[in-house]
Amino acid sequence: MTPQPLPSALPLTDRTRHRRLREQGSLARADLDAILDAGFICHLGVVIDGRPLVVPTVYGRDERWLYVHGSVASRSLAGPAPVCVTVTHVDGLVLARSVFEHGVNYRSAVIHGEARTVADPDEKLEGLRRLTEHATPGQWSYARRPNRKELAATTLLAVSLEEASVKIRTGAPDDGDGPDAELGLWAGTLPLTQVWGAPVPDPLLPPDTPVPAHIGRREGTRHG
Numbered sequence: 001m002t003p004q005p006l007p008s009a010l011p012l013t014d015r016t017r018h019r020r021l022r023e024q025g026s027l028a029r030a031d032l033d034a035i036l037d038a039g040f041i042c043h044l045g046v047v048i049d050g051r052p053l054v055v056p057t058v059y060g061r062d063e064r065w066l067y068v069h070g071s072v073a074s075r076s077l078a079g080p081a082p083v084c085v086t087v088t089h090v091d092g093l094v095l096a097r098s099v100f101e102h103g104v105n106y107r108s109a110v111i112h113g114e115a116r117t118v119a120d121p122d123e124k125l126e127g128l129r130r131l132t133e134h135a136t137p138g139q140w141s142y143a144r145r146p147n148r149k150e151l152a153a154t155t156l157l158a159v160s161l162e163e164a165s166v167k168i169r170t171g172a173p174d175d176g177d178g179p180d181a182e183l184g185l186w187a188g189t190l191p192l193t194q195v196w197g198a199p200v201p202d203p204l205l206p207p208d209t210p211v212p213a214h215i216g217r218r219e220g221t222r223h224g
């Protein structure tokens, strides 16, 4: 199935319109795509029996849909249902002169949608492929793929990427030109980066089992 491309600008709806810290908002779909592509963990927010539940979970995507998966027994994966999905990258601490102006440099996305359970077997397999490849490119071709029993035990939910918002904060604290600049305190940012480590073989592996290139080459590279 060829996914329909979405408009290059994110829609301003009642749900996506920023009420606070509007200057950090972006309406560029390219910014949403970059945030989604930089991570593989989202927080899926659902309402179960009238109570909110937010669960961290792995995701994958195509141009049109964000996919999350899990056990058919998961209550958070019961579609159709209204959901809110967030993806967050922390780029550093913003350490201002005043505690009030402290903050975080970040990139974040919030997706509002109606989750649908993917029933079509081809879309389900393709969604699972995207999910696997999103976290570990090359792994779908390397590892054993799900069999019929495993597919039957797995729910795949699709959430449209249509209604989404983005916020990005970069740069220095905001009180450098205010009265607190006179305090003589240090202020600035403390960057945070995540770097992939060396692959650790399963102790049960035969010792001569090579690390696949698509896994080994990530060592020392930056995540996020």
Ligand SMILES: Cc1cc2nc3c(=O)[nH]c(=O)nc-3n(C[C@H](O)[C@H](O)[C@H](O)COP(=O)(O)OP(=O)(O)OC[C@H]3O[C@@H](n4cnc5c(N)ncnc54)[C@H](O)[C@@H]3O)c2cc1C
Residues within 6 Å of the ligand: 015, 016, 017, 018, 019, 020, 021, 088, 089, 090, 104, 106, 107, 108, 109, 110, 164, 165, 166, 167
């Ligand atoms: C790592 C991190 C730490 C943060 N810490 C704080 C904090 O300590 N205090 C604080 O006030 N704020 C913090 N923020 C910003 C926070 O996420 C909200 O944007 C902000 O608090 C405004 O919330 P609100 O309820 O007024 O949102 P509103 O502006 O009312 O939200 C309206 C709509 O804007 C969109 N939206 C809101 N926030 C975001 C977002 N972060 N990313 C993408 N879309 C968004 C959603 O679609 C939402 O439905 C932090 C953000 C990140 C990523």
